[in-house]
Amino acid sequence: MAAGTVVSRLSGFVRSALLIAALGAGLHAELFNVANTVPNMLYILLAGGIFNAVLVPQLVRTMKNDPDGGEAYTNRVVTLAATFLGLVTIVLVVAAPWVMQLFLSPEFDTPELAAHVDSINAFARWCLPQVFFYGMFVLAGQILNARGLFGPMMWAPIANNLIAIAMLATYLLTFGPAGPEEQGGPFTPGQEAMLGLGSTLGIVVQLLVLLPYLRRVGYRFRPRFDLRDSGLGHTLRLSVWTLLFVIVNQIAYAVVVKLATGGPASTLGEAPGATGYTVYSYAFLIVMVPHSVITVSLATAILPRLSEQAAADDQAGLSRTLVMALRTALAVIVPFALLLPLVARDAAHVIWGYGAGRDSYQNFAPTLALFGIGLVFFTVHYLMLRGFYALERTRTVFLIQCVIAATNIAVAVLLVRESTAAQTSPALVLAYGSSYLVGAIVSSVVLVRRLRADAGPGTRVPGSAASLLGFVGRLLLAALVSTAAAYVVHLLLGVLGPDPHLVVALLRALAVTTVDVVVFVLLARLLRLEEVTGVLDTVLRRLPSRRQA
Numbered sequence: 330m331a332a333g334t335v336v337s338r339l340s341g342f343v344r345s346a347l348l349i350a351a352l353g354a355g356l357h358a359e360l361f362n363v364a365n366t367v368p369n370m371l372y373i374l375l376a377g378g379i380f381n382a383v384l385v386p387q388l389v390r391t392m393k394n395d396p397d398g399g400e401a402y403t404n405r406v407v408t409l410a411a412t413f414l415g416l417v418t419i420v421l422v423v424a425a426p427w428v429m430q431l432f433l434s435p436e437f438d439t440p441e442l443a444a445h446v447d448s449i450n451a452f453a454r455w456c457l458p459q460v461f462f463y464g465m466f467v468l469a470g471q472i473l474n475a476r477g478l479f480g481p482m483m484w485a486p487i488a489n490n491l492i493a494i495a496m497l498a499t500y501l502l503t504f505g506p507a508g509p510e511e512q513g514g515p516f517t518p519g520q521e522a523m524l525g526l527g528s529t530l531g532i533v534v535q536l537l538v539l540l541p542y543l544r545r546v547g548y549r550f551r552p553r554f555d556l557r558d559s560g561l562g563h564t565l566r567l568s569v570w571t572l573l574f575v576i577v578n579q580i581a582y583a584v585v586v587k588l589a590t591g592g593p594a595s596t597l598g599e600a601p602g603a604t605g606y607t608v609y610s611y612a613f614l615i616v617m618v619p620h621s622v623i624t625v626s627l628a629t630a631i632l633p634r635l636s637e638q639a640a641a642d643d644q645a646g647l648s649r650t651l652v653m654a655l656r657t658a659l660a661v662i663v664p665f666a667l668l669l670p671l672v673a674r675d676a677a678h679v680i681w682g683y684g685a686g687r688d689s690y691q692n693f694a695p696t697l698a699l700f701g702i703g704l705v706f707f708t709v710h711y712l713m714l715r716g717f718y719a720l721e722r723t724r725t726v727f728l729i730q731c732v733i734a735a736t737n738i739a740v741a742v743l744l745v746r747e748s749t750a751a752q753t754s755p756a757l758v759l760a761y762g763s764s765y766l767v768g769a770i771v772s773s774v775v776l777v778r779r780l781r782a783d784a785g786p787g788t789r790v791p792g793s794a795a796s797l798l799g800f801v802g803r804l805l806l807a808a809l810v811s812t813a814a815a816y817v818v819h820l821l822l823g824v825l826g827p828d829p830h831l832v833v834a835l836l837r838a839l840a841v842t843t844v845d846v847v848v849f850v851l852l853a854r855l856l857r858l859e860e861v862t863g864v865l866d867t868v869l870r871r872l873p874s875r876r877q878a
Contacts, residue, residue, distance in 0.1 A: 337486045340490035341486075341614060343490070344490050344493045344494055345680065346680050346686075347498065348362075348497060349611070349680075349689075350501065350683040351497055351501050351507065351684060351685060353685035353689060354604075354605075354607045354608055354685075354692060354693075355607075357507050357511060357513065357516075359605055359607055360448050360452065362606060363429075364429065364449050364452030365452065365524075366586075367429065368460045369459070370583070371421065372459070372463040403472060403548065406468070408552045410464060411465060414461045414464040415461055417461075418460045418461040422458060425450055425453040425454045431583060432590075433449070434588075437449075444514075444515040445514075451518070452521055452524065455522065455526055455528070459529050459532045462532040462533050462536050465536050466485070469540070469543060470539060472543060472546075473539065474632070475633060477546075477633070478545075479629055482539065483626070485536075485538040488538050489532060492530055492531035493528065495527075496524070496528070500520070500523055500524065500527075501684070504519075506684035508685075570723035570724040574726050574730045577731050578730055580738075581737045585609070585737070585761075588741055588753070589757060590605055590606050602750070603753070604692050604695075604752070604754035604755070605753060611693065612693050612696040612697045612700055612758075615680065615697060616697065616700040619661050619662055619704075623662070624654075627712075628712060631650050631715065632715055632719065635647055635650055635718075635719035636719045638650065639719040639720045642783070647716060647719060647780065651715065654715075655709065655797070657860045658712060659804060660804060660853075662704060662708045663705055663804055663805065664812070666704055667701070667808050667809065667812040668701075668812060668845050669697060669698055669701035670701070671812070672838040673695075674827065675834040675838035677694045678828070679831065679834055681693060692754075695754075696758055699759060699762070702762055703761045703763075703765055707761075707768075707769075710772050710773075713772035714772060722779065725775060729775065733767060733768040734764070738760075740760035741756070741760035744757075744759055800858075804861075806852070806856065807849055807861075810852055811845045811846075811849035811852060812845060814845065814848045815845035815848070818840060818841050822840060825837060849861070850862075
């Protein structure tokens with residue numbers, strides 16, 4: 330899974346670089362990026378939480394308990410999901426202009442931006458069919474996950490990225506990179522069709538990649554409309570709280586999008602160094618790489634196991650599994666978060682310093698540098714939620730998310746109101762980090778108490794928060810010392826200047842990162858951080874030379 334995610338993210342970097350090279354990071358790019366993001370947001374709002382959190386435990390239970398191994402239940406789920414998503418997608422495409430109004434700031438209501446609104450509505454019509462294909466892709470992936478086949482879902486997005494890369498390369502050859510005057514303007518119909526259709530085609534191919542694997546695990550779809558007394562009622566009752574969770578989460582994200590695209594100066598790119606949704610979302614894409622490679626892979630793999638342990642009332646086993654995943658994830662995420670501020674500017678140069686982004690890549694650096702710490706808190710919260718989902722405590726997840734969303738909205742509104750156009754995206758990152766700091770604390774405390782209560786009075790549940798303190802202390806010591814060593818190298822190489830040649834920026838970032846990683850790994854072995862050495866040994870065993878030996 331991790332290998333598939335790495336390749337997928339690398340191809341995603343190429344896609345991101347080509348988008349900035351073609352469109353820049355101003356209003357021109359905002360129009361496409363917001364429209365292309367909304368389908369994923371709407372899919373998550375309509376069904377994503379149910380598919381990602383509720384469905385796998387239910388599939389595992391029916392496979393274990395039903396005489397047919399859960400085949401009838403799975404067919405009913407697929408039939409219901411395809412019908413629902415198909416009808417909703419048609420409605421969304423028809424209502425595209427009204428849908429986009431929910432995500433645009435009031436500044437877009439001015440006559441000067443009427444052509445821009447027409448462009449974003451055209452993009453929405455091309456992109457909103459993705460809602461159906463996103464949903465069916467995740468549903469197919471979860472069926473595979475429940476049957477123990479995790480890799481294809483992690484590798485399939487590569488096909489999507491390859492389609493997007495081919496489309497963007499064609500776009501650059503056809504239309505060229507956006508010039509300074511174009512980066513504040515709308516698109517032509519031909520540009521809208523190429524970008525919108527290419528994006529949707531990638532999601533379609535991503536789904537098609539999974540279909541042969543469904544046959545490989547023995548699943549054959551047969552429509553089933555006999556939904557009464559089929560067990561779906563229990564699933565839907567659990568899904569009510571998950572749906573409310575997603576609604577709250579997407580409300581918070583919609584506020585972030587509005588704030589990121591708000592303000593005449595930042596929206597029109599009139600302020601020097603202005604940052605908005607494009608900077609925020611693309612920096613988020615980069616920062617989420619270790620989360621996707623490590624945390625998502627771990628969470629995907631352990632959720633069926635957690636579900637089995639919860640079904641067997643094995644609180645001790647569930648706790649041990651969660652702690653194992655948390656320690657392994659933090660062993661990668663913490664040093665990454667501390668290193669990120671040192672390499673943020675050079676990384677932005679290497680990833681986005683091309684074409685239309687040649688003069689604006691510096692705008693990404695502050696956002697990149699700040700995102701890392703928020704990622705640490707998000708990782709803790711994300712893994713704690715897997716425990717709640719396995720225990721079917723979806724109501725608790727919803728209540729915790731209400732606290733997180735309220736914190737995110739309140740801090741974002743407060744900080745953005747006091748920020749300049751250049752500070753908009755960094756302010757939103759600080760709000761993100763603050764909200765998940767609260768979320769990590771609340772979810773951890775509540776889950777530990779829940780496990781202790783379920784285990785019974787006087788029963789010790791291993792793997793509580795207190796047992797992690799020694800590990801976290803040793804991890805922070807190793808990460809801080811390695812970051813200090815990397816900082817010395819960063820200072821020494823500062824003589825190369827803030828904006829060296831692209832190759833020099835790459836080599837400098839690699840040098841700083843190499844020193845950090847080497848020192849951290851040596852300290853991890855010295856301090857017996859088995860999670861670090863375990864991840865390293867797992868990677869080394871996959872190398873061709875090791876396999877041949």
